[in-house]
Amino acid sequence: MNPSLTSIADVLLDRSLVGYTKLGSGLRRLWWPADPPSDALAGKRVVVTGATAGIGEAMAGSFAGLGAEVHLVGRNRDRVRRSAAAIRETVPGAVVHDEVCDVGDLDAVREWTDDLSTRVDALHGVVHNAGAMPKQRVETPQGHESQLAVHVLGPHLITDRLLPLLRNAGGSSVVFMSSGGMYSSALSADDLESTRGDYDGVRVYARTKRMQVVLADAWATRLASGDVRVESMHPGWAETPGVAEALPTFRSITLPLLRDARDAADTAVWLVATRPESSPGHFWHDRAQRPTTFGWQRPQDPAVVARVLDAVSSMTGTTRNWAALGD
Numbered sequence: 139m140n141p142s143l144t145s146i147a148d149v150l151l152d153r154s155l156v157g158y159t160k161l162g163s164g165l166r167r168l169w170w171p172a173d174p175p176s177d178a179l180a181g182k183r184v185v186v187t188g189a190t191a192g193i194g195e196a197m198a199g200s201f202a203g204l205g206a207e208v209h210l211v212g213r214n215r216d217r218v219r220r221s222a223a224a225i226r227e228t229v230p231g232a233v234v235h236d237e238v239c240d241v242g243d244l245d246a247v248r249e250w251t252d253d254l255s256t257r258v259d260a261l262h263g264v265v266h267n268a269g270a271m272p273k274q275r276v277e278t279p280q281g282h283e284s285q286l287a288v289h290v291l292g293p294h295l296i297t298d299r300l301l302p303l304l305r306n307a308g309g310s311s312v313v314f315m316s317s318g319g320m321y322s323s324a325l326s327a328d329d330l331e332s333t334r335g336d337y338d339g340v341r342v343y344a345r346t347k348r349m350q351v352v353l354a355d356a357w358a359t360r361l362a363s364g365d366v367r368v369e370s371m372h373p374g375w376a377e378t379p380g381v382a383e384a385l386p387t388f389r390s391i392t393l394p395l396l397r398d399a400r401d402a403a404d405t406a407v408w409l410v411a412t413r414p415e416s417s418p419g420h421f422w423h424d425r426a427q428r429p430t431t432f433g434w435q436r437p438q439d440p441a442v443v444a445r446v447l448d449a450v451s452s453m454t455g456t457t458r459n460w461a462a463l464g465d
């Protein structure tokens with residue numbers, strides 16, 4: 139297809155939001171980069187958080203289908219077991235491992251990452267997919283607001299603690315599953331724990347999904363001289379248990395156009411399996427990099443980015459020295 143026509147079509151799909159629906163992936167499939175070979179991840183090992191439902195479970199199945207050994211992380215042992223069994227049943231020869239960890243509980247993250255590090259030598263992929271949009275403000279055992287903890291603090295701590303395993307792989311990828319909803323929120327370093335005013339779960343969701351994009355970009359810069367790649371992405375709009383629970387009206391209006399979970403997981407799987415070149419921003423959707431802000435939005439203020447990164451480091455007890463973090 140004519141590349142300039144497809145690139146215009148791609149941008150129009152993106153800006154009109156039609157691209158977020160299954161029409162977007164259906165059309166882009168005509169021109170997006172090739173699928174990875176069917177054995178692309180043979181002999182490789184991938185971790186997926188939030189693998190007990192929706193996009194994460196579908197993604198884990200796709201990774202297994204490409205030959206990866208997959209570690210399914212969930213906070214409920216029975217649900218992890220059920221998802222692992224479902225993948226073993228549907229993907230011939232799948233090797234999947236049950237991992238129980240509430241990624242918003244930083245002590246549980248420390249315990250689980252320590253344990254995993256004694257069991258495996260290398261990781262080729264980690265996808266921070268776990269997510270939620272509670273209506274009420276909930277605190278984690280460490281007293282953090284839950285969306286901040288599940289979307290930002292836990293993934294940051296997991297990345298930090300699994301870095302030796304990612305480096306051992308000789309080429310690996312970390313993917314933060316953000317949301318197109320992040321476009322509605324500017325980055326802010328104020329009230330990170332959402333204690334002021336009435337709690338608005340949708341607003342906090344957008345804000346923490348914005349933080350994921352900024353954090354992934356900072357990690358990508360930090361690790362640029364090595365062979366661990368870090369990206370963020372959004373999956374479009376998909377029919378999942380999470381959407382049914384958190385956004386029932388949105389779901390009932392958009393249902394015929396929603397992607398299925400496997401479609402929504404596609405770009406994460408493709409990123410880990412193909413490790414494409416990536417430029418600053420490092421934000422993807424449908425196998426292409428996308429802007430992190432649009433023209434009418436103010437560009438990210440470096441001072442606010444620095445304050446947010448500093449706060450994340452401090453809350454997780456990890457190094458604050460972002461500026462000098464060469465590999």
Ligand SMILES: NC(=O)c1ccc[n+]([C@@H]2O[C@H](COP(=O)([O-])OP(=O)(O)OC[C@H]3O[C@@H](n4cnc5c(N)ncnc54)[C@H](OP(=O)(O)O)[C@@H]3O)[C@@H](O)[C@H]2O)c1
Binds near residue numbers: 269
């Ligand atoms: N679906 C969409 O249209 C859409 C759009 C934009 C972005 N996303 C993002 O895509 C990701 C997956 O969404 P989804 O729609 O598939 O959601 P979902 O159906 O609600 O599934 C979310 C998964 O995350 C797990 N999870 C939640 N909190 C966790 C925690 N503290 N520790 C470990 N696991 C936890 C859930 O486990 P339990 O089974 O224990 O609850 C479940 O497996 C999320 O990050 C979401 O923000 C989705």
